[in-house]
Amino acid sequence: MVLRIESPAPPIKVKGWLRGKPLTNFQPGKVYLVEFWATGCGPCVAAMHHLMQLQEKYQTSGFEVVGVAASEEGPTAEETRTSLDAWLIQRFPNLNYRIAFDYTGEMNRLWMKASSSLGIPASFLVDRDGRIAFIGHPAELDDVLPKVMDGSWRSSDEAKAADKGRIDRNQRTARELALTEPTYAKLQPALQAENWKAALSAVEGGLALVPDNYGFRHTQADLLLHKLRDIETGLPVMRQLVEDAIDKKFEAVFWMVMALKQLFDPSTNNSHLPHAERFAMGKELSEQILALSSPQSDGPLKFVWYVPVAQYHYECGNKVRAIELIDVALKSLDFPEPMPDHIKQYYLV
Numbered sequence: 001m002v003l004r005i006e007s008p009a010p011p012i013k014v015k016g017w018l019r020g021k022p023l024t025n026f027q028p029g030k031v032y033l034v035e036f037w038a039t040g041c042g043p044c045v046a047a048m049h050h051l052m053q054l055q056e057k058y059q060t061s062g063f064e065v066v067g068v069a070a071s072e073e074g075p076t077a078e079e080t081r082t083s084l085d086a087w088l089i090q091r092f093p094n095l096n097y098r099i100a101f102d103y104t105g106e107m108n109r110l111w112m113k114a115s116s117s118l119g120i121p122a123s124f125l126v127d128r129d130g131r132i133a134f135i136g137h138p139a140e141l142d143d144v145l146p147k148v149m150d151g152s153w154r155s156s157d158e159a160k161a162a163d164k165g166r167i168d169r170n171q172r173t174a175r176e177l178a179l180t181e182p183t184y185a186k187l188q189p190a191l192q193a194e195n196w197k198a199a200l201s202a203v204e205g206g207l208a209l210v211p212d213n214y215g216f217r218h219t220q221a222d223l224l225l226h227k228l229r230d231i232e233t234g235l236p237v238m239r240q241l242v243e244d245a246i247d248k249k250f251e252a253v254f255w256m257v258m259a260l261k262q263l264f265d266p267s268t269n270n271s272h273l274p275h276a277e278r279f280a281m282g283k284e285l286s287e288q289i290l291a292l293s294s295p296q297s298d299g300p301l302k303f304v305w306y307v308p309v310a311q312y313h314y315e316c317g318n319k320v321r322a323i324e325l326i327d328v329a330l331k332s333l334d335f336p337e338p339m340p341d342h343i344k345q346y347y348l349v
Helices: 042-061 077-091 106-113 138-149 157-192 196-209 214-227 231-246 253-264 275-292 302-316 319-332 341-348
Strands: 016-019 031-037 063-069 098-101 122-126 132-136
Touching: 016 077, 031 042, 031 106, 031 138, 042 063, 042 138, 077 098, 106 122, 122 138, 132 138, 132 157, 157 196, 157 214, 196 214, 214 231, 214 253, 231 253, 231 275, 253 275, 253 302, 275 302, 302 319
Parallel strands: 031 063, 063 098
Antiparallel strands: 016 098, 031 122, 122 132
């Protein structure tokens, strides 16, 4: 079965329920968010606080969040369930929505695989007619959910374009995964054995197949600059990575942040890198990141984006600016509403 917008929602077939009453079927007239997540998925955990807010905001309008933990790993179903329950008690003692637990793979088969969804978090909105209205990332819910609630989304051109875009992206990702899997099969053992030359050979073989794979390019730069300390070869690779990130060839601030971390991660010894070039690249990346996400704008991702920018300013000797940026990053954790301390601690550890 292929699952996309307009499809009837598949059933909820789970091994048990950890929070809330069991949901046997989708009631007509209600809107449901079926959210696939896992405790080891940072973005999933980051989204949970916001899902609690959505549940609170829309519950009187016939809306329910259903979290589905279908990717937890453990030796047995019972041990995995017990571990998950303990995690929920510690991290989200006041969770206000249902949590289903599936160890059999049935939910992944019915929902994730059927929709060609390749990763979590994955959000499925089921509208008042019991049909799939949206499949995507929870970050998109603020814009989409109100339109699903009022019935204007599912049949709109915007919804159809979004679903087509999602399918096209997933197909491209699936093709890329098929190309990259053999490389990772060689790369991971080499990295674990700290055989840096074999790792570099593997990743360069991967880049020959997928030249714009950022994971490979990031690993290539790290191997050359920090593991093999081949500055002559590594610096041009790093410069090109910085240029491509700034040109938004990869179309995400994330790539610039990762490039900056390559150069200014405090846990990495960068003393062997040429000072002038390192700081010139750091200046360019930091300015671009701040231009795309200014301290005056809102958004929770500043905690991820601003920390390496602050480290750059700290190493430049501008400690006052570094402290200002860290302060903005910490305050961003309280966007759009104050984050409970026990969840905030998850990011600060």
